[in-house]
Amino acid sequence: MTKQNNYITSNKSSWCPGCSNFSIRAALIRAFSELNLKPHEISMVFDIGCAGNSCVLYNVYGFHGLHGRTVPLAVGAKLANNKLTVIGIAGDGGAYGEGLNHLVEAARSDYNITLIVSNNKLYSLTTGQASPTSERGTKTKSTPEGVNKTGLNPLLIALSAGAGFVARGYADEVEHLSGIFKKAINHKGFSLIDVLQPCITLDKKNTREWYQQRIYQLDDKWPVEDRNKAIIKVQEWGDKIPIGIFF
Ligand SMILES: Cc1ncc(C[n+]2csc(CCOP(=O)(O)OP(=O)(O)O)c2C)c(N)n1
Structure with a gap:
């Protein structure tokens, strides 16, 4: 097993103290280590x-x-080197706003990459x-009277575009998240892991406490081979929010 320290640099992060991007990184380097991937085998x-600012930290x-x-x-x-394990990291703005059509095309084409x-x-x-x-209704700096359109469900989009591996994690459940990452990396095709991440500095609604009261893990018997069941399950959102590998 490669030591976890081998995957990180000594560069300082730009994240706020307590940001759950730290947990996502911890889950990922744990997955790398347990899969015994060498740093030079990963892009x-x-x-x-x-x-995106985590680039300098790996x-x-x-x-x-x-x-x-x-x-x-x-x-x-x-495509340049198919021996590499290729992982993409993006925020929801980049992945589901500016980059949404790239995601749909990657899911349809089933490239062997992992998108977190x-x-x-x-x-x-x-x-x-x-x-x-x-x-809809979320008040932000750019929407002082509330968002006046429907929020996208990225997992539903990926499932309908044919993605072969669709999962949701929660940033602060590091062990669970790391297990999802390992399976996604081993999956031979496109995988999307949407990681719910409370922004502790800017989001006063979707806080850690808010998520902790709602998150629950899919049980071991969840039928991961049934796309239609996944399509229904990924829409569950409210008092209860499922995390795990839907498909
Ligand atoms: C090439 C480029 N495009 C856009 C920006 C402006 N910009 C910087 S950060 C950012 C928002 C990123 O949001 P998101 O993708 O959700 O990631 P988060 O910061 O939430 O992790 C934008 C639009 C920039 N600095 N450079």
Whole structure:
């Protein structure tokens, strides 16, 4: 097993103290270590934002590109060297706003890449504008009277586009998240993991406490081979929010 320290640099992060991006990174390096992937066997690509700023924190091959372009960078890296394990990291703004069509195409084409989305339902690095996953009515800097459109469900989009691996994690459940990451990396095809991530600085509604009261894990008997059941399950949202591998 490769030591977890081998996957991280000594660079300082730009994240706020207590940001759950730290937990996402912890879950990912744990997955790398348990899969015994060597740092030189991994290529990670990033776009712009708090999530994207983790580029300098991983001691693997890395590329920090334009906002919304994580997926084409990942596809390019994989096509250039298919021996690499290719992981893309993006925020919900980049992945589901600027980059949404790239995601749909990658799901349809089933490229062997893993896309991890830090979904804080906001454009956080630009200090909290509404993103495509902000729910109707959410008041933000850019929507002082509330978002006047329907929030996207990215898992539903990925499932309908034919993605072969669709999961949701919660940033602070590191062990569970790490298990999802391991299975996604081992999956031979496109995988999307939407990671719910409370923005502790800007989001006063979807807080850690809010998520902790609602999150529950799918049980071991969940039928991961049934796309139609997954399509229904990923829409459960409210008092209870399921996490795990839906499909
Ligand atoms: C090439 C480029 N495009 C856009 C921006 C402006 N910008 C910086 S951060 C950001 C928002 C990122 O939001 P999201 O993708 O949700 O990631 P988060 O910060 O929430 O992790 C934007 C639009 C930029 N600095 N550079």
